[in-house]
Amino acid sequence: EVQLLESGGDLVQPGGSLRLSCAASGFTFSSYAMTWVRQAPGKGLEWVSAISRSGGISGGPTYYADSVKGRFTLSRDNSKNTLYLQMNSLRAEDTAVYYCARGGGDLAFDLWGQGTMVTVSS
Amino acid sequence: EIVLTQSPATLSLSPGERATLSCRASQSVGSSLVWYQQKPGQPPRLLIYDASDRATGIPARFSGSGSGTDFTLTINSLEPEDFAVYYCQQRSKWPLTFGGGTKVEIK
Numbered sequence: 001e002v003q004l005l006e007s008g009g010d011l012v013q014p015g016g017s018l019r020l021s022c023a024a025s026g027f028t029f030s031s032y033a034m035t036w037v038r039q040a041p042g043k044g045l046e047w048v049s050a051i052s053r054s055g056g057i058s059g060g061p062t063y064y065a066d067s068v069k070g071r072f073t074l075s076r077d078n079s080k081n082t083l084y085l086q087m088n089s090l091r092a093e094d095t096a097v098y099y100c101a102r103g104g105g106d107l108a109f110d111l112w113g114q115g116t117m118v119t120v121s122s
Numbered sequence: 123e124i125v126l127t128q129s130p131a132t133l134s135l136s137p138g139e140r141a142t143l144s145c146r147a148s149q150s151v152g153s154s155l156v157w158y159q160q161k162p163g164q165p166p167r168l169l170i171y172d173a174s175d176r177a178t179g180i181p182a183r184f185s186g187s188g189s190g191t192d193f194t195l196t197i198n199s200l201e202p203e204d205f206a207v208y209y210c211q212q213r214s215k216w217p218l219t220f221g222g223g224t225k226v227e228i229k
Contacts, residue, residue, distance in 0.1 A: 112165035
C-alpha cells in the first residue's frame with residue numbers, strides 16, 4: 001500500500017527540541033521531493049519545508065518557510081525511505097499537526113500522511 | 123512571498139447547487155496552482171493540479187480554471203461529501219504558499 005506514516009509528535013516545552021519522522025512505503029521514495037506542511041488548531045495549512053529527491057547534507061536543495069528557517073532542519077535517508085524534521089528552539093506558535101506529503105516545487109502534494117501532533121507548552 | 127487570497131471565506135449552498143471558489147495570487151504563478159479538499163480530522167486531498175488537471179480518482183464535477191493570478195475551482199452539483207474546506211496552493215516560487223481556505227457548508 002502506498003502510504004506515509006508520521007511519528008514523533010509530542011508535548012514539549014518552549015525552547016525544546018523534537019524530531020519528526022515520516023516513513024514512506026509502497027513507492028520509490030528516492031524518486032520524489034518531499035514536504036512538511038503544518039496546521040495549527042482551527043487554522044489553515046502552512047507549508048513548512050521541502051527537500052529535493054537527493055536533498056540534505058549529501059546534496060540537493062532544501063527549502064524552508066521564513067517562520068522556521070534557522071530552527072528546523074529537514075533531511076532524508078533514501079536507504080530507509082524516511083524523511084526527518086529536526087525542530088529546535090520550539091515556540092508556542094509551532095503547535096500544530098504536522099503532515100508529511102509527497103511532492104515539492106516540481107509536483108503537487110499527491111500523497112499525505114495522517115499527521116502527528118506537536119504541542120509546545122509549559 | 124506569493125500571497126494567495128481565497129474568496130469567499132465561507133460558501134453556504136445546498137446539495138445539487140454549483141460552487142464557485144476563487145483564488146487570487148499576488149503575482150503571476152502561471153499555471154502552477156493546485157487545489158486541495160480537507161474534511162475535519164483528515165489530511166488534505168489533492169483535487170486539481172496545474173490549474174485545471176484533475177488528480178487521479180477525482181470526479182468530473184470538480185473542475186479548475188485560470189492562469190496567471192486568477193483561478194477558479196468549480197464544483198458542479200454538490201454532493202453531500204463535497205462539504206469541506208478547500209485550499210489553493212502555488213508551486214511556482216519558493217516559499218510555497220497556501221491560500222486561507224474556503225469552507226463550503228450546507229445551507
